[in-house]
Amino acid sequence: MGGSPGRWTKMTGGTDGAGSRRRWNQKAGPAAVLVVVVLTMAACSSGTDTNLQTAPPKPKPLTTANPNLPAGTASTQQAVLSAWFLAEQTYYGYMDEPPAPLRADIVAGQTTTDLFPKLTDYYVNSALQSAGIFLLGLKMQLLNGPSGYNLGNPSVTALAATTATVAFCYSDTGTTTATGQPGPVTLDGNDPAIGGVRGTSNLVRVTGSWKITSGQSISVAKC
Numbered sequence: 001m002g003g004s005p006g007r008w009t010k011m012t013g014g015t016d017g018a019g020s021r022r023r024w025n026q027k028a029g030p031a032a033v034l035v036v037v038v039l040t041m042a043a044c045s046s047g048t049d050t051n052l053q054t055a056p057p058k059p060k061p062l063t064t065a066n067p068n069l070p071a072g073t074a075s076t077q078q079a080v081l082s083a084w085f086l087a088e089q090t091y092y093g094y095m096d097e098p099p100a101p102l103r104a105d106i107v108a109g110q111t112t113t114d115l116f117p118k119l120t121d122y123y124v125n126s127a128l129q130s131a132g133i134f135l136l137g138l139k140m141q142l143l144n145g146p147s148g149y150n151l152g153n154p155s156v157t158a159l160a161a162t163t164a165t166v167a168f169c170y171s172d173t174g175t176t177t178a179t180g181q182p183g184p185v186t187l188d189g190n191d192p193a194i195g196g197v198r199g200t201s202n203l204v205r206v207t208g209s210w211k212i213t214s215g216q217s218i219s220v221a222k223c
Helices: 030-041 074-095 098-107 125-140
Strands: 155-157 161-173 198-206 209-220
Touching: 074 125, 074 155, 074 161, 074 198, 074 209, 098 125, 125 209
Parallel strands: none
Antiparallel strands: 155 161, 161 198, 198 209
């Protein structure tokens, strides 16, 4: 299994700026970023998506509280992890949506908010923008998301009143074409030398809900 292309800032060494993990490896140029920002800002409604598809369901990994964090935070840690899982599952669901109709909608001027309304339930700030950029690029290339994925067993490594950090390592089968063939190797989910993606997601508590705001990752041979 290869690690999926990403939303987070790719780490070339031990550290890097927080940004987007699911790396649109064409590294969407300034014009592409501008289009996404303009489309997002121009959205006139949140839209509804009654036909959201999901990738094949995966059993939720068993998680336990991090004993290195203060006692009494187990329930909060679980809330953070639940939010992280829902964010990832929603994102994979959008990746798996049929690309042709979405591409037509994008060309017709539909916004990321119109096409992927549930993203705002789980992502904010740079993570939300980067998720939209990648999904637009994926559908414009007429690609589907992976046919299978494994989110592994993430853990909360830092926790405060309104911020948290989740460490993860996950893998998936990479993108696919409309005929089910592997997508471009440049989308590293199809690179046989890459077995997973390891990194961290930063979450913030917004109006009572935990949402991913940024993150960073690196491709690894194996989780």
